[in-house]
Amino acid sequence: MHPRDWITVTRQGIYIEPGDFHIDPLRPVPRAVVTHGHADHARPGHGATLATPETLAIMAARNGGSLDGADALPYGETRRIGDVSVRLVPAGHVLGAAQIVMEYGGARVVVSGDYKRRPDPTCAGFEVVPCDVFVTEATFALPVFRHPDDGHEIAKLLDSLRLFPDRAHLVGAYALGKAQRVIALLRKAGYDRPIWLHGALQNLVDLYQAHGVDLGETRPATGAAKADMKGEIVMAPPAALQDRWSRRLPDPVTAVASGWMRVRGRARQKGVELPLILSDHADWDELTTTIQEVQAGEIWVTHGREDALVHFAKTKGLHAEALYIEGYEEDPADATGGGG
Amino acid sequence: MQRFADLLDGLVTMPSRNGKLRLIEDYLAHAPDPDRGYGLAALTGELDLGTAKPKAIRELAEARCDPVLFYLSYDYVGDLAETLALMWQGPEDTPEDPPPLWEVIDTLMAAPRTRIPELLAGWLDRLDATGRWALLKLITSGLRVGVSGRLARTAFAGWAGLPLNDVEEAWPCVQPPYEPLFAWAAGGPKPEVRDMPAFRPFMLANPLEETDMPALDPADYAVEWKWDGIRVQVARRFGETRIFARSGDDITHAFPDVVEAADFDGALDGELLVMDASGEPAPFNHLQQRLNRKTVSAAMLRKYPAFVRAYDLLQDGPEDLREHPFRHRRKRLEALFGTPRDRFDLSPLIPLNDWSRMAELRDEARARGMEGLMLKRWDSVYVPGRPKGPWFKWKRDPLTVDAVLLYAQRGHGKRSSFYSDYTFGVWRDDELVPVGKAYFGFTDEELRQIDRWVRANTTDRFGPVRAVTPGLVFEVAFDSVHPSPRHKSGLAMRFPRISRIRWDKPHAEADRLETLLKLVEAAPAADGG
Ligand SMILES: [Zn+2]
Numbered sequence: 034m035h036p037r038d039w040i041t042v043t044r045q046g047i048y049i050e051p052g053d054f055h056i057d058p059l060r061p062v063p064r065a066v067v068t069h070g071h072a073d074h075a076r077p078g079h080g081a082t083l084a085t086p087e088t089l090a091i092m093a094a095r096n097g098g099s100l101d102g103a104d105a106l107p108y109g110e111t112r113r114i115g116d117v118s119v120r121l122v123p124a125g126h127v128l129g130a131a132q133i134v135m136e137y138g139g140a141r142v143v144v145s146g147d148y149k150r151r152p153d154p155t156c157a158g159f160e161v162v163p164c165d166v167f168v169t170e171a172t173f174a175l176p177v178f179r180h181p182d183d184g185h186e187i188a189k190l191l192d193s194l195r196l197f198p199d200r201a202h203l204v205g206a207y208a209l210g211k212a213q214r215v216i217a218l219l220r221k222a223g224y225d226r227p228i229w230l231h232g233a234l235q236n237l238v239d240l241y242q243a244h245g246v247d248l249g250e251t252r253p254a255t256g257a258a259k260a261d262m263k264g265e266i267v268m269a270p271p272a273a274l275q276d277r278w279s280r281r282l283p284d285p286v287t288a289v290a291s292g293w294m295r296v297r298g299r300a301r302q303k304g305v306e307l308p309l310i311l312s313d314h315a316d317w318d319e320l321t322t323t324i325q326e327v328q329a330g331e332i333w334v335t336h337g338r339e340d341a342l343v344h345f346a347k348t349k350g351l352h353a354e355a356l357y358i359e360g361y362e363e364d365p366a367d368a369t370g371g372g373g
Numbered sequence: 374m375q376r377f378a379d380l381l382d383g384l385v386t387m388p389s390r391n392g393k394l395r396l397i398e399d400y401l402a403h404a405p406d407p408d409r410g411y412g413l414a415a416l417t418g419e420l421d422l423g424t425a426k427p428k429a430i431r432e433l434a435e436a437r438c439d440p441v442l443f444y445l446s447y448d449y450v451g452d453l454a455e456t457l458a459l460m461w462q463g464p465e466d467t468p469e470d471p472p473p474l475w476e477v478i479d480t481l482m483a484a485p486r487t488r489i490p491e492l493l494a495g496w497l498d499r500l501d502a503t504g505r506w507a508l509l510k511l512i513t514s515g516l517r518v519g520v521s522g523r524l525a526r527t528a529f530a531g532w533a534g535l536p537l538n539d540v541e542e543a544w545p546c547v548q549p550p551y552e553p554l555f556a557w558a559a560g561g562p563k564p565e566v567r568d569m570p571a572f573r574p575f576m577l578a579n580p581l582e583e584t585d586m587p588a589l590d591p592a593d594y595a596v597e598w599k600w601d602g603i604r605v606q607v608a609r610r611f612g613e614t615r616i617f618a619r620s621g622d623d624i625t626h627a628f629p630d631v632v633e634a635a636d637f638d639g640a641l642d643g644e645l646l647v648m649d650a651s652g653e654p655a656p657f658n659h660l661q662q663r664l665n666r667k668t669v670s671a672a673m674l675r676k677y678p679a680f681v682r683a684y685d686l687l688q689d690g691p692e693d694l695r696e697h698p699f700r701h702r703r704k705r706l707e708a709l710f711g712t713p714r715d716r717f718d719l720s721p722l723i724p725l726n727d728w729s730r731m732a733e734l735r736d737e738a739r740a741r742g743m744e745g746l747m748l749k750r751w752d753s754v755y756v757p758g759r760p761k762g763p764w765f766k767w768k769r770d771p772l773t774v775d776a777v778l779l780y781a782q783r784g785h786g787k788r789s790s791f792y793s794d795y796t797f798g799v800w801r802d803d804e805l806v807p808v809g810k811a812y813f814g815f816t817d818e819e820l821r822q823i824d825r826w827v828r829a830n831t832t833d834r835f836g837p838v839r840a841v842t843p844g845l846v847f848e849v850a851f852d853s854v855h856p857s858p859r860h861k862s863g864l865a866m867r868f869p870r871i872s873r874i875r876w877d878k879p880h881a882e883a884d885r886l887e888t889l890l891k892l893v894e895a896a897p898a899a900d901g902g
């Protein structure tokens with residue numbers, strides 16, 4: 034049976050009929066399989082939620098500590114749901130992020146969720162799984178998005194600290210994934226001063242540390258003396274940058290760590306002084322490489338700029354089509370949940 | 374090139390002046406020679422590299438990129454140069470090192486237009502995304518990173534630890550990439566303006582307040598008329614003449630008659646004027662006909678002949694006179710221009726030594742077509758800027774009329790929520806005709822009162838402008854009034870400002886156009902300009 038006959042797109046998202054479950058459903062469903070903990074993928078309220086233990090821990094942390102119907106499936110183990118066998122494989126996106134590998138009726142389908150290919154010290158790296166149908170994300174699916182080396186971007190931040198030693202450096206980064214990666218990259222670059230955190234980041238930074246990701250010393254920025262944060266790195270969710278919250282900082286340099294920062298007009302429009310091009314999504318080269326490496330007969334493109342990637346795939350002789358699902362963050366730069 | 378690209382990249386998102394200064398200073402500290410000089414020149418627009426048009430970029434994009442992907446990307450990014458810079462793909466194998474900035478600039482300056490696309494492609498292959506963006510911005514003259522010449526010079530002075538005024542003075546003596554400036558910063562000699570027909574920063578006067586007078590001894594001051602033209606510096610060395618306006622802008626091209634007649638050697642400070650048929654200075658409006666023109670016609674030159682009335686000598690031959698007192702400079706000036714030369718004469722001194730006689734003379738200024746009086750201390754050396762004490766200007770009293778508010782416009786910046794720009798009119802028969810526009814210079818409280826009045830009396834709105842019911846009278850002060858075919862009333866005011874709000878005055882009693890017409894100074898024949 035062709036996967037098109039057992040995988041459908043409903044109002045809730047991708048539905049797997051022979052297993053009677055949804056992937057990353059947008060609304061509450063009886064049974065969900067969740068790729069990763071970003072809020073637009075991992076919504077609460079499902080009857081049962083299958084995900085990696087890390088993702089479930091993230092969802093529980095978000096949910097005030099617990100999650101009803103949590104059903105953990107570690108990477109690499111197989112589980113039968115209905116007539117479908119399901120396996121979770123690292124996606125390299127954030128801690129716990131998984132591709133969902135499904136086998137049914139002699140066909141293997143992989144739903145990538147959000148992913149990236151470059152190494153990230155805070156999570157397991159993407160694994161290529163050859164398949165018949167590859168459902169890929171397309172957040173940065175334009176050839177203008179080629180993320181630079183992350184060491185280069187961290188060097189930019191450290192260089193700015195050297196140039197403006199009296200100014201706090203306020204780095205906007207998503208609470209899940211990006212914030213921890215920025216801290217880890219700073220540590221890797223030898224930066225060993227305490228990093229000051231907005232309250233909204235503390236929870237997940239602690240969770241990462243508890244999962245064995247060493248992020249060094251962090252301190253709460255709220256309640257700290259203004260003078261103490263001169264020349265220091267302070268991290269906050271992007272939404273807090275223009276907030277009154279930032280007034281507590283000494284003449285801050287506003288930085289944002291996001292793949293969207295690649296386009297200068299966007300950075301300027303958002304009043305970002307120091308754009309750091311750090312993304313947890315695959316860039317154009319990673320997307321185009323991946324859809325070729327999985328050797329799938331069909332590529333289904335969703336979650337972003339489908340048209341460019343579909344066009345590219347066709348020029349390479351691949352069968353590709355767009356899978357339009359409403360509801361995931363098109364532009365996570367404006368949201369708190371997704372990850373640029 | 375890479376460092377320059379990173380600098381541009383930093384500047385483009387850096388809003389604060391201090392932040393920009395810091396970035397440029399850091400660039401100067403780390404970029405190699407001669408790149409950093411070229412970098413400065415590129416920032417301030419002193420390099421003319423606008424050799425590639427958007428069309429060339431589009432063609433390059435179409436030749437090297439998938440057109441569907443290019444236009445999808447362009448649509449998203451919204452900037453042609455940035456789109457191509459981001460999606461350009463260099464060769465797979467390790468590319469050559471990025472080109473230094475000097476190589477790019479030297480090559481571009483010498484290359485024929487037809488070779489540009491090929492050169493560009495070669496460089497784009499060797500640069501990273503930021504470098505490619507900077508290169509494409511550079512050659513389409515679209516840097517727009519908010520760096521003025523002044524800011525760049527301030528950064529240079531800050532980095533080199535040199536006084537800004539010295540840097541301002543040395544700057545016009547050198548060409549990109551400014552090797553002598555960097556040699557100077559490294560401890561070498563200052564590039565000397567002495568040997569160049571280059572700009573020397575002006576010394577400026579403070580307004581004389583009545584309260585200043587008791588403390589001043591008139592005997593310490595030389596007195597001259599304040600002429601109603603524009604202040605210029607004429608520098609001539611080794612046969613090359615340059616005329617600079619107050620701003621330091623080079624306006625040589627607009628005054629070929631003056632340039633041609635110049636036959637002295639040195640640099641003078643004086644008033645640029647137009648002469649009337651009798652050889653006397655004509656009203657300002659005549660000079661106006663010669664300003665801000667791209668080309669100067671023979672008719673213009675005949676109708677409005679320009680000349681310079683010299684009042685200071687900054688350099689005589691190879692000798693810089695600025696460190697000498699005014700008394701000495703004046704003697705040297707008289708020696709040079711005592712006998713009038715073609716298009717150059719001397720601003721005479723007025724022998725005066727008491728305040729009351731001086732005040733009488735100032736009252737005559739308007740009738741004599743003067744802006745007022747200038748007072749310069751005999752012992753003053755010529756220093757850039759506006760030091761308090763050595764020089765004063767004592768301007769004639771302004772003229773005033775009572776005019777009626779017709780339109781109000783929202784201001785800018787701090788005043789953007791207030792109606793603070795006003796168009797006012799006077800009566801012609803039983804109709805009010807607009808005669809000028811001014812913004813308010815008084816207290817916040819008065820501004821609020823007018824703002825309230827405007828909002829309560831609005832009859833119509835056009836964007837940021839409101840028309841109001843005639844009713845509010847302003848006393849408008851202005852320096853002079855001239856015929857102007859551009860205004861419905863046929864008149865234009867010079868330096869109008871609102872001097873008083875006449876809440877008490879019924880608008881029917883505001884002034885009439887005839888009153889203003891009587892104040893018009895002798896006008897040049899209409900020429901439609
Ligand atoms: Zn997502």
Ligand SMILES: [Zn+2]
Pocket residue numbers: 069071074126147371372
């Ligand atoms: Zn995500």
